[in-house]
Amino acid sequence: EMRRYFRERAREIAADWREVPMNISFRSTDAVLGTVDRVFAGPVARQGVGDDGADVQHSPFRVGQAGRIELWPAVEPEERAPEDPWTPPTRIVRLEDPEIRLARVISGRIRHAIDAKENLTSRGRPVRAGDFMILVRRRTAFVDEVVKALKERNVPVAGVDRMQITDQLAVMDLVAFGRFLLMPEDDLTLAEVLKSPLIGLDDDQLFEIAHNRSRTLWHALREKAAVDEDGSPFARAYAFLFKWLGRVDYERPFELYAELLGGRGEEARGVRARLVGRLGIEANDPIDEFLNLAMGYEADHAPTLQGFLHWLMAGDAEIKRDLEQSGRDEVRIMTVHGAKGLQAPIVFLPDTMQVPTQAPNLFWQEDRNLMFWLPRVALETDLVARLRDDIALKRDQEYNRLLYVALTRAEDRLYICGWQGRRKAPEHCWYNLCSQAMEGYAKPAQIDLSTYSASGWDGEGWIWETDQSQAPKPDRTDDVTDSQQSTKRHLIRAVAPTESFPPKPLAPSRMIEEDEVHQSPLGGDQGQSFKRGLLIHKLLELLPDLPEQARRKAAERFLAQPIHALDPDQQIEIANETLGIFDNPAFAPVFAPGSRAEVPLVGIVGGDVVSAQIDRLVVRDDEVMIVDYKTNRPPPRDVEDTPRAYRRQMSIYRAALAQMYPGKTVRCFILWTNGPWMVELPEHILTFG
Known part of the structure; x- marks a missing residue:
């Protein structure tokens, strides 16, 4: 449909349009693809699959590789043997449902293939559980029976996909x-x-x-x-x-x-x-x-x-569950719709004798945007009958497309089977479509399925296989050498060495030293002083990025916010002190274009992990300037009296940045906003340790 749509659009504008056939299949062998072509050669199966009714034709890329198709005899419901009406009911007669019998036979066939180490000829290796995929049209009780049967035989199974x-x-x-x-x-x-x-x-x-x-x-x-x-x-x-x-x-x-x-x-x-x-x-x-x-x-x-x-x-x-990505050697059980895009060397199709028959009683006519409700068939009109036929046609086309998907999931082997209900299977069910196609080229065979399970049966079926004429192509995973496999097994069982705990991050700005300076408790409210310092610190971070003429209004708006609880005099005082820093020519390099605020710093200094944030960082061609704001501390009278905690903090910053900027001089400054006053810390007072 999409090809037809784009072809018509291209012709409407007189654009070139080329039909590029994409019929080369890299997945399946000639045996599988030949069966697919013959199944969809019929007019019933072709609906919804071939473009504009054209034949379905594939060209196999895997020429000369072995493949096999088997169509098993369908399992039919067991008939209760007639009994004499006068026979006393002294024994319990148990009749197995056909779904259960088929599930047990499939599990027995897989178990037999694994135990017998059947050769996957095209790969040159024995089959394993991960080679098998069981596809069903619907999630019914049959899926649970298959899982149960496989687990009873200790066959690794991934369970259901949903x-x-x-x-x-x-x-x-x-x-x-x-x-x-x-x-x-x-x-x-x-x-x-x-x-x-x-x-x-x-x-x-x-x-x-x-x-x-x-x-x-x-x-x-x-x-x-x-x-x-x-x-x-x-x-x-x-x-x-x-x-x-x-x-x-x-x-x-x-x-x-x-x-x-x-x-x-x-x-x-x-x-x-x-x-x-x-x-x-x-x-x-x-x-x-x-x-x-x-x-x-x-x-x-x-x-x-x-x-x-x-x-x-x-x-x-x-x-x-994404069964394709599990990477485990297990049988996969999936719906055909969920298996789109996936593949397996060996595929079983057991749900093949039932067809969708549900018919709606609500019908939508797109031309008139009208909905019709049909409470019973006796009230059906010609218009509703046409709508019903359209829905049935689309349903059958989707049914055929799912069959195409199911058949083409198989790489090497395909087993088609099914269970018969009390009613005869419809002529256009998957099983009959495949059986009719195989009659023309496959070999009839008497297939005895009782060898795989006591619940098995025998009957007429069809088998088609092609021989291996090319050298086997092993799986990529099979190329791993024995030594590599041994190494992997050793690593899986080895105990991982004990890892040392990383050192606790060192935050220089939070270090508490016995000689850190504190304001006198008689000098005013410590809470107000701390809040004042935080506000100045925030303004120094935000205002430098604004134009000079917009800084005062921005500072006033920020300080006037109710959350700060400042009276007008306090707002003016803090704004003036902060803006005075920007007006001082001595501080111009600190806030020049290219300088950065609140720069995160992580590094290792003296064996310790350092995690910090630099208030202001200026990186030039030949030097790096580190500026740390001190907003709630009184400045010392002399730079030599700078508290030891501050000196140690700045020395850690300098040591970390010296590793990041080798060859550049790292200079350390403290900007005391209570002044304001900026001082460079000389090298001889910067000590770390």
């Missing part, structure tokens, strides 16, 4: 446990916890304490535990819950749940093991994601259990 965390049974149990801790009087929540794997009471035990009770269920449990032996189910349940009730007010959500699931002593094989034992090993993924959410919540919110549970349930959190 997970509605609050829909997971393990998370529901953990949320119910948290709600009980917040309100033990909630009978329904406590009943959920008692029946959950955390406690494990059965219906009869719950009925025993709940029936005919006069008070809350928690009170009934406490009374029952008091009269029972210590090892009874009720005593154990009460002791377990009472222990956690005493901790809920003091522990963060993550700490509480992490310790609950981790456990110590008798509990070490407890809560998580109970959840997994009841719900299956696939419960580990939602449990881990639940803990991740608890940790993430604490980073941005007050770490309260009530807040976390409210945030979790209100947000309806969906976990999306």
Whole structure:
């Protein structure tokens, strides 16, 4: 559609337009691409895929590399054998759903390939778990069954790419446990916890304490535990819950749940093991994601259990994991839509026999900007029928495009399979489209899938493969030498050396010395003097960047702000003192263009980390001037009487800047605003140490 759009726009302005075919595929082998071309050669599958109805044609870049396509016989629902009406029902007949059977066969096929070290011919190495990708059209219960089946066979699996965390049974149990801790009087929540794997009471035990009770269920449990032996189910349940009730007010959500699931002593094989034992090993993924959410919540919110549970349930959190970037050797299970742009050497397509059939009852006509509502089919008009057909056509085109994406994710091998429902699969479903295409070129084969699982079956299928005529091309990661791998393994297991703590930053302007000068307590209000000094310091930072004629008005506006609480006389006094500094020709170099205010300084002097801020810095071709303001101190009568703290502070500044500006003379000045008076500190009084 986009190509057609730009082509029409180009022709409207008589611009040159060239159709550049982009049909060279660098991903898949000839076996895969040949199947794709034949599938979409049919008029039904071609809709929405080929440009303007043109044939889909690919030119493989990977010529001479082995590939294989298998179309398995579809698994059909098991039929219950007819029984004599007079036969007593003495045995339980269990019929496996076709989805479960297919999930077990796929997991068995992957386990067999890994154990047998099947050769991935084009790479010249055995297959591994990370080579497999299972693509589904929708996230249904089949996905959970595949994850469960793979984990039962100890096949590394990355889980699903998306997970509605609050829909997971393990998370529901953990949320119910948290709600009980917040309100033990909630009978329904406590009943959920008692029946959950955390406690494990059965219906009869719950009925025993709940029936005919006069008070809350928690009170009934406490009374029952008091009269029972210590090892009874009720005593154990009460002791377990009472222990956690005493901790809920003091522990963060993550700490509480992490310790609950981790456990110590008798509990070490407890809560998580109970959840997994009841719900299956696939419960580990939602449990881990639940803990991740608890940790993430604490980073941005007050770490309260009530807040976390409210945030979790209100947000309806969906976990999306980037399986492509995980870098782990695991089977990936994804939707076809989520797999766009990804690839894998071996791909399974199991969800192939169902088609989208949902039809809306609201229709929008773009030409007239009108919406039509169809409560029932009997009221359908010709206009609505056309709108319905348009929607159905777009739906089928999208269905075909997803099939194209699914088929082209495979690099080397593609396994097409599916399960049959009670109704016959539609003719235009993915399975039938692929089967019809393979009839013309693939070899029919009797495929026995019972070798991979006791739930397997056999039947007629199709196989097409191409031989390897080129030298295998190993993965880039396979080029790592054994010595490099050994080094990596050593580094992974090695204990990192202890790092020394960095020295505490030294702030020269904050150093307190025993000989630092202080104003006399009889000389006036120290608070007012300190505030006055800060205001002058701020004006000396801001005013130099303004034009000379604008400085007085800016100073008056700044000092008149109510936050400073200055009377008019104080405002005039501070403004005059500050502006007098700028009017003094002796200070002109300090505030000349190119000088900088409040310059941060970080360096190492004498083995100490220095972190400071220089009031004014002037850098010239041959010298550097450091100016420090002293606004709330009386100036000494002689430069030799400069307090030792000030001399040490300036010597540290000078030592740090001497490293930054080698070859330049670093001069140190103190500008006493009470005067004003600026004095240069001679080198012989600058001492550091």
